[in-house]
Amino acid sequence: MRAPLAVNRTFAAAKHLLPRSLLGRSLLIIVTPLILLQVISTIIFYDRHWDTVTRRLVGGFTGEVSALIRLLDENPTPEGQADIVELARNNLNLQITIKPGEVLSPDMPTVTGDGILERTLVHQFNDRVRRPVTFDTASYERLIEVNVQLPDAVLQIFVPRKRLFSSTTYIFVMWMVGSSLILFAVATLFMRNQVRPIRRLAIAADDFGKGRDHPEFKPAGATEVRQASAAFLDMRDRIQRQISQRTDMLSGVSHDLRTPLTRMRLQLALLPQSDGIAELRSDIAEMERMIDGYLAFARGEDEESAVEIDLGALLGEVASAARRNGEDVTLKAEEALRLTVRPTAMKRALTNLVENAARHGDHIRITAQRDRKAVEVAVEDDGPGIPEEQRTEVFRPFYRIERSRNPETGGVGLGLAIARDTVRRHGGEISLGTSEMGGLLATVRLPL
């Protein structure tokens, strides 16, 4: 049972080394078997081919050398030997010299090196020449020196290395590597085109979640990618339809409720004044405020499109509006917080947070900064804050901690609900905490 565990661990370790992108992975899948195949076939083919070619070339050379030895034996005169030297040079491309009186050591053969060429030479000369012989394959770049013992002389032969050794191997290997590279380049090119529509789909889906639309996005690429893109587009339309249906219906209802409410208010005005009537009147006023608040929100949600803005400038407008109302506001925003948002909706959401801080505290601090993935805006005050167990509830529409419904101490209770709705439609999140200033800390996190 231990072996599979170790194997699993190896795989897990290898996984970290593998490419993460689809492009990298598909290239690996295409190219790895191909290179493996090339390497294996090169090795198998060349092991045999090289052997055979060298054996034949060396065999031819050995035959020539034994023929020369035989001729030299038969023509011992100096003129005859000079003729043979000429013949070797002109017809066999061999430079030979006869060194009379020299003797090679009899422990034959001596050789430099231990490659396939040397082994074949030794083998063939042992078989067919059977005399003391030395080989030097290392001293000259283009020549190989062979010394053969003759009865009373030494025959020195220089043979071009090319005649004994095929260099096509290297050319072949270079072609293999070259063609692999070309193939890799072509595969990269094609795969990149295949991956691009997937990446586009990913970006469109991500941006849709952040409330940014891509009207130019169209299904493209392979069938499966097209299917996924078409499914995404359908889903996007359905979601948009649902949102606008919800908004339409609720604003229709709210709008229609206003007519009977107005009628009630008018009828109340005609009735004789009493305590009960005054309460009814204030209830109706509150219902009208709630409906107005909701309608204002629903109108804001109408088809505003996202544009790139400077969030710092937007926060500056929000802060100066609060200052005009006599609030004490500090704003600290990083430079160049460029972000794609629906500006009116976002401004309204942030204003809601600042208004809350203004209503409950004396000092307001707004800070904005960005990290790698998101922009974070914090609105803090020095008021009483919101107890932890209420921090979910306060986001509910029309929910107020202070239930008196007194317009002096609070609004209709839509501010946080609207702010959260807007932030979420930008793919972000809003959270509440305790500020170091003592009051509420509302943090808005918007993805870049």
Ligand SMILES: Nc1ncnc2c1ncn2[C@@H]1O[C@H](COP(=O)(O)OP(=O)(O)OP(=O)(O)O)[C@@H](O)[C@H]1O
């Ligand atoms: N900064 C804050 N400090 C203390 N309590 C707060 C703060 N912000 C909000 N709250 C509490 O949360 C409740 C809900 O806030 P929300 O903004 O949704 O409604 P509202 O301010 O009452 O009305 P509206 O914003 O619609 O005019 C508020 O009534 C208040 O009790």
Ligand SMILES: [Mg+2]
């Ligand atoms: Mg509010």
